[in-house]
Amino acid sequence: MASITFREVEGSSLKYWLLFGGLGLFVLFGALAWNHMHHYGHVVTGMDNQIVWGLPHVFAVFLIVAASGALNVASIASVFNKPMYKPLAPLSAILALALMLGGLLVLVLDLGRSDRLIVAMTNFNFKSMFTWNVFLYSGFFGLVGVYLWTMLDRNVKTYSKAAGTAAFIWRLVLTTGTGSLFGFLVARELYGTAMLAPMFIIMSFAYGLAVYLMVLAAAYAWTGRTLGDAVMMRLKSLLVVFVAAVLYFVVVHHMTNLYFTKFHAVEAFILRDGGIYTTLFWVGQILIGGVIPLVILLTALGKQRVWIMIACALIIAGGMAQMYVTIIGAQAYPLDMFPGLIEKSSFYDGVVNSYTPSLPELFLGLGGVAIALLVTTFAVKVLRLLPASLDDATVAKLEH
Amino acid sequence: MSELKSMTDNTPSSPQLESQQRRRFVSAATATAAGLAVAPGVMLYQVAHGRAEDQAASSAVRWGMLVDATKCASGCNDCVTACSTENGWTPVAESKQPKQAPQWIRKLELQDPLTQMETNLPMMCQHCAEPPCVDVCPTGASFKRADGIVLVNRHTCIGCRYCMMACPYKARSLVHEHLNDTQKADVPRGIGCVESCTLCVQKVDRGDGNTACAEACTAAGHNALLFGDMNDPESEISKRLRELPTKQVRADLNLNLGVRYHGI
Amino acid sequence: MKRLLVLGAVILTTAALAWAGSENKPKASGAPKPVIQKAVKGEQCVEDTDYMRRNHMVVLDVHRDKAVIEGIRTPKHSLKECINCHASEKTGSVAAAKDDFCISCHSYASVKIDCFDCHSTKPKASMAMHALNAETAHYKHKLAAQATSKVDVEEMARVAQ
Numbered sequence: 001m002a003s004i005t006f007r008e009v010e011g012s013s014l015k016y017w018l019l020f021g022g023l024g025l026f027v028l029f030g031a032l033a034w035n036h037m038h039h040y041g042h043v044v045t046g047m048d049n050q051i052v053w054g055l056p057h058v059f060a061v062f063l064i065v066a067a068s069g070a071l072n073v074a075s076i077a078s079v080f081n082k083p084m085y086k087p088l089a090p091l092s093a094i095l096a097l098a099l100m101l102g103g104l105l106v107l108v109l110d111l112g113r114s115d116r117l118i119v120a121m122t123n124f125n126f127k128s129m130f131t132w133n134v135f136l137y138s139g140f141f142g143l144v145g146v147y148l149w150t151m152l153d154r155n156v157k158t159y160s161k162a163a164g165t166a167a168f169i170w171r172l173v174l175t176t177g178t179g180s181l182f183g184f185l186v187a188r189e190l191y192g193t194a195m196l197a198p199m200f201i202i203m204s205f206a207y208g209l210a211v212y213l214m215v216l217a218a219a220y221a222w223t224g225r226t227l228g229d230a231v232m233m234r235l236k237s238l239l240v241v242f243v244a245a246v247l248y249f250v251v252v253h254h255m256t257n258l259y260f261t262k263f264h265a266v267e268a269f270i271l272r273d274g275g276i277y278t279t280l281f282w283v284g285q286i287l288i289g290g291v292i293p294l295v296i297l298l299t300a301l302g303k304q305r306v307w308i309m310i311a312c313a314l315i316i317a318g319g320m321a322q323m324y325v326t327i328i329g330a331q332a333y334p335l336d337m338f339p340g341l342i343e344k345s346s347f348y349d350g351v352v353n354s355y356t357p358s359l360p361e362l363f364l365g366l367g368g369v370a371i372a373l374l375v376t377t378f379a380v381k382v383l384r385l386l387p388a389s390l391d392d393a394t395v396a397k398l399e400h
Numbered sequence: 401m402s403e404l405k406s407m408t409d410n411t412p413s414s415p416q417l418e419s420q421q422r423r424r425f426v427s428a429a430t431a432t433a434a435g436l437a438v439a440p441g442v443m444l445y446q447v448a449h450g451r452a453e454d455q456a457a458s459s460a461v462r463w464g465m466l467v468d469a470t471k472c473a474s475g476c477n478d479c480v481t482a483c484s485t486e487n488g489w490t491p492v493a494e495s496k497q498p499k500q501a502p503q504w505i506r507k508l509e510l511q512d513p514l515t516q517m518e519t520n521l522p523m524m525c526q527h528c529a530e531p532p533c534v535d536v537c538p539t540g541a542s543f544k545r546a547d548g549i550v551l552v553n554r555h556t557c558i559g560c561r562y563c564m565m566a567c568p569y570k571a572r573s574l575v576h577e578h579l580n581d582t583q584k585a586d587v588p589r590g591i592g593c594v595e596s597c598t599l600c601v602q603k604v605d606r607g608d609g610n611t612a613c614a615e616a617c618t619a620a621g622h623n624a625l626l627f628g629d630m631n632d633p634e635s636e637i638s639k640r641l642r643e644l645p646t647k648q649v650r651a652d653l654n655l656n657l658g659v660r661y662h663g664i
Numbered sequence: 665m666k667r668l669l670v671l672g673a674v675i676l677t678t679a680a681l682a683w684a685g686s687e688n689k690p691k692a693s694g695a696p697k698p699v700i701q702k703a704v705k706g707e708q709c710v711e712d713t714d715y716m717r718r719n720h721m722v723v724l725d726v727h728r729d730k731a732v733i734e735g736i737r738t739p740k741h742s743l744k745e746c747i748n749c750h751a752s753e754k755t756g757s758v759a760a761a762k763d764d765f766c767i768s769c770h771s772y773a774s775v776k777i778d779c780f781d782c783h784s785t786k787p788k789a790s791m792a793m794h795a796l797n798a799e800t801a802h803y804k805h806k807l808a809a810q811a812t813s814k815v816d817v818e819e820m821a822r823v824a825q
Binding site: 040041042043048049050052053111112113114116117119120123124125127128129130131133134181184185186187188331335337338340341342343344345346347348349 | 480492493497499500501502503506507508509510511512513519523532534535536537538539540541556557558559560561562564565566567568569570572573574575576577578591592593594649650653664
Binding site for chain 2: 729732733736739793808
């Protein structure tokens with residue numbers, strides 16, 4: 001692209017270092033939270049033998065799903081040959097790597113025995129999705145790293161399409177795997193469905209693009225570079241499609257479940273009787289994460305940058321709510337071991353399980369987010385990831 | 401001194417000696433001949449009476465339990481107490497963090513909303529022949545031993561709790577805090593690792609032939625729990641399984657459980 | 665200015681290193697050598713000392729897989745049996761005090777072990793395990809008293825186990 005100049009962010013202003021320091025502080029808090037959890041055990045968290053995966057997993061899975069989706073923009077550029085997206089590709093790749101790193105760190109640091117990572121990397125059970133994840137995630141880092149290299153180094157530019165295609169296919173497999181983590185579990189009614197894999201894929205498209213848009217806009221606004229409307233409008237339209245598709249999958253999932261009498265109780269729990277989970281589903285996932293952003297983006301409001309940013313933030317919030325309902329809501333509902341009978345025991349059978357996230361869990365999750373953003377902030381300073389200008393004129397030249 | 405008692409010598413009396421010896425010779429010869437085709441460690445004539453300590457567990461044995469829910473008394477917690485005493489975990493009632501307390505076995509009270517009829521039964525790891533927990537464990541720490549006991553190898557457990565998500569019976573617990581050397585010498589368990597009913601594997605391996613819960617239930621006179629080798633047609637449990645109609649909990653999952661229930 | 669600071673740092677570092685390495689004889693406050701208590705039971709270890717020093721980790725590693733996965737519980741390389749002999753007479757444990765058998769060497773060599781996150785550090789039939797064993801024994805006595813059928817001698821003997 002002779003017409004596009006990539007330049008490092010200068011990164012020497014006070015604001016830059018304040019951002020860096022602020023993110024670093026949250027990374028530190030995350031590390032301290034991990035240390036606390038590791039030293040005292042999970043007794044200091046809100047997770048228990050009923051709610052086994054909690055807030056850290058909500059953060060981790062969201063970050064991992066968003067990471068896979070953040071690579072979308074680069075894929076559209078290389079794999080689907082849309083010239084307008086090419087200058088946007090390097091940031092997309094680094095953001096994918098950064099988000100994946102943040103998500104994985106949270107996941108791995110929440111392990112009951114996080115000192116045994118080497119065991120996890122040397123003992124494998126190939127029937128387990130988690131084992132496949134070890135390879136899928138490492139492969140993701142490798143492939144996207146190579147892909148980024150083909151974008152930055154002129155000598156290997158010709159391999160960009162091949163690397164991009166490989167990364168694209170790999171990340172589809174990876175996100176299918178992430179959805180299947182839950183999809184393969186036959187024990188719980190809200191899991192154990194093939195719907196979850198494609199749903200996670202489409203969610204990755206939406207969340208990843210929302211994060212990408214916010215990071216892109218912030219990077220350009222804070223470095224004084226021009227980001228033209230052409231880019232924003234194109235990406236905004238794409239986002240509308242993805243959010244609509246997510247809503248479609250959610251509707252189909254719940255409609256199907258509602259048709260089965262045996263799922264009526266659990267659906268009533270999520271959709272009506274679940275307290276916080278019902279609120280998060282309707283208000284968080286559907287309204288804030290779906291309907292309101294669609295309204296914003298499809299009306300005249302969607303032409304204003306501020307409103308596009310608000311929509312993106314809402315989509316991200318809705319995504320977190322969706323993860324909370326998917327991961328924790330499904331555990332809150334008791335296992336149905338004796339259908340038709342009322343169960344009671346000292347081990348909290350037959351009752352809706354309550355969960356209060358603890359501070360260490362929150363800071364661990366936020367630490368993951370902070371690491372992702374910190375890596376991105378640092379990368380745009382040391383690498384030529386951002387075009388010097390993405391004004392409409394420059395972008396228009398690409399189309400020809 | 402050694403905790404591992406060697407097997408009591410089953411020296412038969414003289415009239416049986418000759419036929420025993422003959423059987424042993426034939427068996428030994430067959431075993432040698434068929435040795436390559438048969439899984440290692442399968443001793444054709446010395447199963448189901450406990451094993452020598454240098455002998456591996458074998459799939460010729462399948463340990464299982466029969467729970468007679470009709471005999472299970474409401475309000476009785478003997479099996480739970482026996483398990484917690486034998487295996488060294490703190491009963492929930494005494495725990496400072498009950499929601500995070502492990503429960504290897506618990507009493508379930510079931511009520512039919514139509515008739516108000518109540519059923520009581522103990523629920524523990526069902527020792528599935530096709531365990532979902534084994535499928536999902538990333539390190540293979542959750543595994544099924546050759547003789548059917550589903551265990552957690554805490555040397556490789558990383559505490560990811562995926563098995564807890566996968567178990568249809570909520571059988572598994574995570575140890576949430578340091579145990580500070582309060583473990584029983586025979587039952588290692590530790591912080592950050594997941595655990596569940598082991599069918600008293602430490603007792604089984606040293607030849608006790610019974611689990612703590614079943615012993616306690618029998619001692620209390622309820623006789624609701626019967627432990628034994630389901631592969632041995634002459635064992636008490638096999639005979640009872642042929643007499644009583646039994647069901648598996650969540651039978652639609654088709655996991656071929658090692659724990660069967662009568663009266664549900 | 666910068667050069668002066670760098671020079672100062674170099675001088676200070678060199679001086680510190682020189683002072684640290686200047687002792688002819690090791691000071692008493694150096695790392696404490698491990699106190700290898702003699703085992704309280706038996707004449708000798710199951711393997712000879714040199715072999716054990718180099719290979720006990722391999723021995724334990726191999727044996728633990730055999731024990732857990734295959735159920736082979738030969739006493740020779742069993743951790744429980746190690747503890748039975750090597751537990752300190754004072755603390756009744758191999759890992760309670762700084763000079764107990766396992767900890768003394770491992771803290772000297774700075775090699776962290778996590779065996780005792782899960783394994784008891786005390787022999788089963790020891791006074792140190794009295795409380796836990798007593799609980800079991802009392803409970804089993806109670807069960808035996810309730811038993812409706814005759815409890816044989818072997819069963820009673822197993823009560824302490």
